[in-house]
Amino acid sequence: MxxxxxxxxxxxxxxxxxxxxxxxxxxxxxxxxxxxxxxxxxxxxxxxxxxxxxxxxxxxxxxxxxxxxxxxxxxxxxDRSTPIGQMIDAYLKSDVAMEDHVIHLLFSANRWEAAHVLIITTSCDLLFILAPRYSLISFYTPFVRPHGLPRKSQKEPAFSPLSPSPETPDPNLLVESQRLTDHARAQRPSAxxxxxxxxxxxxxxxxxxxxxxxxxxxxxxxxxxxxxxxxxxxxxxxxxxxxxxxxxxxxxxxxxxxxxxxxxxxxxxxxxxxxxxxxxxxxxxxxxxxxxxxxxxxxxxxxxxxxxxxxxxxxxxxxxxxxxxxxxxxxxxxxxxxxxxxxxxxxxx
CATH class of the missing domain: 3.40.50.300 (P-loop containing nucleotide triphosphate hydrolases)
Known part of the structure; x- marks a missing residue:
């Protein structure tokens, strides 16, 4: 054939x-x-x-x-090349099971990240997608941490997206995080x-x-x-x-x-x-x-x-x-x- x-x-x-x-x-x-x-x-x-x-x-x-x-x-x-796309790929191949609403929002987030802006927190432990007229969706994804950024110490207080950061971020870390994020955006095939x-x-x-x-x-x-x-x-x-x-x-x-x-x-x-x-x-x-x-x-x-x-x-x-x-x-x-x-x-x- x-x-x-x-x-x-x-x-x-x-x-x-x-x-x-x-x-x-x-x-x-x-x-x-x-x-x-x-x-x-x-x-x-x-x-x-x-x-x-x-x-x-x-x-x-x-x-x-x-x-x-x-x-x-x-x-x-x-787009199965992104972290979200990899989760979708695992679901479609029946490697993992997901609740219907969860996988639907992942599919939608996969389109949004190609259409507008992918936002990565400075700690890079959480990936956030902001969709207009919809709630904040958060996924724990340590595997998307940009190379060169240190992992958060276990002694640090937990980060909450609904409250201010407990301490002032290191300016150098913010600059490096932004540089890596900009580079990732520029390299994405789904510009x-x-x-x-x-x-x-x-x-x-x-x-x-x-x-x-x-x-x-x-x-x-x-x-x-x-x-x-x-x-x-x-x-x-x-x-x-x-x-x-x-x-x-x-x-x-x-x-x-x-x-x-x-x-x-x-x-x-x-x-x-x-x-x-x-x-x-x-x-x-x-x-x-x-x-x-x-x-x-x-x-x-x-x-x-x-x-x-x-x-x-x-x-x-x-x-x-x-x-x-x-x-x-x-x-x-x-x-x-x-x-x-x-x-x-x-x-x-």
Whole structure:
């Protein structure tokens, strides 16, 4: 059986040449700005069931932008390279068990750390994520201590995030901590989403916040409805376009590697698909892209979220799916470059 990489390589070689972007679209951000046009990149997210072909299609889509001379950055969530991502990875591989609300907040925090700021305390014993409209989440993570910072003495009083530090921090330690934190931020592969978009770089994202909402809601935990799952995502950069690669869960199961991770169960995938199709139908009830007879999920989908969701049939050939994705993406890029979607990316509401 051919691997995903083999299919992607073959599709790139055999597919027809992509439609050229207009001159206005191929100019650099600086030239676009001087010409009075927008200079930001387009934020595109590919969603879908596990094994629906997202990784292959992101690779093909990236190639289109490279050939057009457009700056492009690929991101994937969860980002398993971070301390939070490593905890998520252990959960998905069933190495550890976590309560539904806890793992949901970890998934959300993983997106927030790529979107805005990762804050590390000067003691580096606790990792704090601050999410707007949500509570402070703290995780005991001694393994994220930057090299060069001494461990706190056992004789020192315990640190509380809700009270002032019991003693004045060493200024030299603060300076060194800030230097190491800044260095870590600069080296992160998942550089801040908002900054990349503002610089004119298009972001192609393999999963984002809607996956977090759909997968958690699909667990059918009575205390974790869609409204609860959506709350910590509010304020994240909102994609200009979300493409849901629609594939029957039975077809996904037949593909190689299905079942390797926790969520790769046919019943779970079927519920996730129902939720996504419901969100797509709500996003644009009159669009032909959502004309599929999407079944109503057990719980109503979020209303008025302003998501730009398009359903793409992922059961076709790799080449046909890639062509349909490019047609949708190119049209949205033209809108962004024309200023129709605003000079800056929106936020999740």
């Amino acid at each position: 051919a691997s995903i990489n083999d299919l992607a390589t073959a599709a790139i070689a055999s597919s027809s040449s992509p439609p050229p972007l207009s001159q206005a679209q191929t100019q650099t951000p600086a030239k676009a700005q001087s010409a009075g046009g927008p200079s930001r990149g387009t934020f595109v997210v590919l969603e879908g069931l596990d094994r629906s072909g997202k990784t292959t299609q992101v690779k093909l889509l990236e190639q289109r932008f490279v050939e057009a001379g457009r700056p492009v950055k690929v991101m994937r969530f969860p 801040q989403i908002s900054s990349l978009l503002a610089s004119g770089t298009t972001i192609l994202c393999d999963r984002f916040h809607l996956s977090g909402i759909a997968y958690s809601a699909a667990k059918r935990n009575p205390s974790l409805p869609l409204s609860w799952a959506a709350a910590p995502e509010k304020g994240l950069p909102r994609p200009d376009l979300v493409l849901f690669l629609d594939l029957d869960e039975r077809a996904a199961r037949a593909r190689g590697g299905f079942g390797d991770e926790r969520y790769e169960r046919e019943a779970m995938q079927a519920r996730v698909r129902d939720i996504f199709r419901g969100m797509a139908a709500d996003a644009d009830a009159g669009s032909s892209s959502s004309s599929l007879a999407a079944p109503e999920p057990a719980e109503p989908t979020p209303r008025g979220r302003g998501e730009n969701i398009v359903v793409v049939d992922a059961g076709s050939s790799v080449e046909d799916v890639a062509d349909e994705i490019w047609r949708r993406v190119e049209a949205r890029v033209r809108q962004v470059d024309g200023g129709e979607l605003g000079a800056s990316v929106g936020v999740v509401e």
